[in-house]
Amino acid sequence: MPEGHTIHRYARKHWDDLGGQKIATSSPQGRFSSGAARLDGRTLTAIKAHGKHLFYRWEGGETLHIHLGLFGRFRRHTIPANEADLPPPSDGTRLVMTGEDVTIYLSGPTICRLVDPDTEASVRSRLGPDPLDDDSEIQKLKEFQANLARRSIPIGAALLDQKVTAGIGNVYRAEALFLAGIDPQIPAKDLSSESAVQLWSLSTELLRRGERAGRIITVDPTDVGAKRRSDLKKRERLYVYKRQGEPCRRCGTPISMSDMANRHIWWCSSCQPAGSGA
DNA sequence: GCTGCATGATGAA
DNA sequence: TCATCCTGCAGCA
Known part of the structure; x- marks a missing residue:
């Protein structure tokens, strides 16, 4: 459940799982279909956490902005040898990100959208200092x-x-x-x-x-x-x-x-x- | 099966 | 200050 500690943990774990890889993306629920279609097959170049916000940066310059809100959650699965053994995403799954070994399901976020670097910067500029940030x-x-x-x-x-x-x-x-x-x-x-x-x-x-x-x-x-x-x-x-x-x-x-x-x-x-x- | 609640945030009134 | 959006699950019948 998401306060800042959870968000930073996700940023780190998701980078370990998916960082630098070409990621297959989809939106079983449909509410992020166009965004998922844009990202599909692109390389994930960085993940940044600020407070309770997550920013996934992709080759091509766009950022996936995610905020879990009260209900949002990620589910992580190691991709089994037999892909049929992978638990399918629930109908409400907003976003699926699949890398080489791991797939991540996202459900219930308050925010899940693609933004440009300026928008990412402006979102972050409205946030106060994050105790978990590397800044001074x-x-x-x-x-x-x-x-x-x-x-x-x-x-x-x-x-x-x-x-x-x-x-x-x-x-x-x-x-x-x-x-x-x-x-x-x-x-x-x-x-x-x-x-x-x-x-x-x-x-x-x-x-x-x-x-x-x-x-x-x-x-x-x-x-x-x-x-x-x-x-x-x-x-x-x-x-x-x-x-x-x-x-x-x-x-x-x-x-x-x-x-x-x-x-x-x-x-x-x-x-x-x-x-x-x- | 139904109800209420939850570690969040916003926009209208 | 309230209503609203987002979803899952504990506690109850």
């Missing part, structure tokens, strides 16, 4: 802080705004604010410099860990009596997300929930007391 850490942090300083919306809403920072979604916003001890309600511009720095470095650390592990794990194993992160059971991997009413793993206070920026948000009212982070 100092530069990204400065941009993040400047973006916060310009907003009076609550920090919990600002973190979901991809113009502020790109890649954080509803799980990471709740978990990062908990770990940083920040009240989700405080205005973004009121965040102290220390809290902003901490929030950025936590976001980076958590997203990196998520990309590596292939799942979101924010809990320090000692907080749940485990030795290693890999030992954590599914229900133990997060501090606050979807845990309303359950005891805080740090202090035992029941976790709170409310709505912010059209999504549920969870927090601990003792670890993140009103006004904390300012």
Whole structure:
């Protein structure tokens, strides 16, 4: 499920599977038929992730722009010796990309379209700094802080705004604010410099860990009596997300929930007391 | 089988 | 603030 860590992971894995190869493309569902027909047989020259957006660049200069939204997903199959053993794409499969050894099915994306390099650049220019991007850490942090300083919306809403920072979604916003001890309600511009720095470095650390592990794990194993992160059971991997009413793993206070920026948000009212982070 | 919900984002009102 | 688009699956009957 797609926050930035998943997207960067896809970019890397899809490049390993398909990079530099001539790719056969099709759209069983039909909604991307013309785009798939244009790409069919072309060589994939690069894959770039920015926040939750994916950009597949092809010989000939065009870019395939994909955004998974809430429902989009990729399915990957190694092509079996007998091609009849390959599970067929479902009727809803928007795009099939087949390389030498691997085929990828895409379903449910919010965006799947061909764009020119200028459009790719303009999409990216509207996104805030991505903690998983290779750009300079100092530069990204400065941009993040400047973006916060310009907003009076609550920090919990600002973190979901991809113009502020790109890649954080509803799980990471709740978990990062908990770990940083920040009240989700405080205005973004009121965040102290220390809290902003901490929030950025936590976001980076958590997203990196998520990309590596292939799942979101924010809990320090000692907080749940485990030795290693890999030992954590599914229900133990997060501090606050979807845990309303359950005891805080740090202090035992029941976790709170409310709505912010059209999504549920969870927090601990003792670890993140009103006004904390300012 | 049906219902509701979900790790997202936009555009209208 | 709401309605809408995108799809799958858990939880229920």
